[in-house]
Amino acid sequence: MSGTHNIAVIGGDGIGPEVTAETIKVIRAAGVQLNTKEFDLGAARYQRDGEVLSDDTLAELRGFDAILLGAIGPAIGDTSIPPGTLERGLLLRMRFDLDTYINLRPFFGVPGSIAEGCDFVVIRENTEGTYAGEGGFLRKGTPHEVATQGSVNTRFGVERCVRFAFELANSRPAKKLTLVHKTNVLTFSGDLWQRTVNEVAAEYPSVAIDYNHIDAACIYMVEQPGRYDVIVTDNLFGDILTDLAGAVSGGIGFASSANLNPDRTGPSVFEPVHGAAHDIAGQNKANPLAAISSGALMLRHLGEDDAASRIEAVIREFAQDPAAQTASTIEIGDAISGRL
């Protein structure tokens, strides 16, 4: 694949800019040409001039081939930004407006981790569920206050996510798809998800399907992670389960994610699962492997399969190296670049 890719870079807060810098370094070392433009967004920007994500900035982001994101958020204990301001106003706004309806999170258990040797992918629905923002207050602040927060599940939204998961499962050697939900209690949304999986399954006779309740999946994820190949689940269950999956497969320092718009009606967004970690920011201590893996996912989406595979192979090899535990941010970026 050739040509230059136009990438919007949102380093963000805390360790975000450091890990994205290493990611861009590694991608260039793999021989892929990038034109990058930095966007100053996140907690620091908001605190400076009140911008979260303006319509104009969002319109400009739309024009890029992909968006590479570091981390967004203030330091823990900093209460100056109301909860939800950046989450809803920046991260979810990008996911919803750019229609990145798949949140793809791959996991491979590094040596010594609970999930050592396992290799599975969580497909998290990324535009609906409890994240859709349905609900509100009645009689707020009174003794009779009511707060509702509904879960929005459309046939359209569930089906496009389930179809993506089946396609992925069908392309993998194990060909197994597990729906994770809570159909025994969430009998409306769960029923829609299960029926959709059952119906689409008819088109994929070689994919084996399974079902786990979310609570049981949390046990299996720790006790038998090897049972998973592709998991498909809703937005909130996927959020929680992928933190657990990260913890059992070597730590959140390795967990990558792709917010994909598979229809390509807008750019996709690539970000590590971890946060801004202000406590170690600016000290060249952060592990950039999750960001670099997210960069590899971006390359795959851009059609740079060869470079993506080479970077992923080097990350897996490097993760076995004791140096991976102690090296600095820049040393890790240099080590990966050097091995390519």
Ligand code: IPM
């Ligand atoms: C994630 C994060 C986000 C989410 C937050 C920061 C809005 O936890 O990407 O998993 O809940 O999706």
Ligand code: MN
């Ligand atoms: Mn999360």
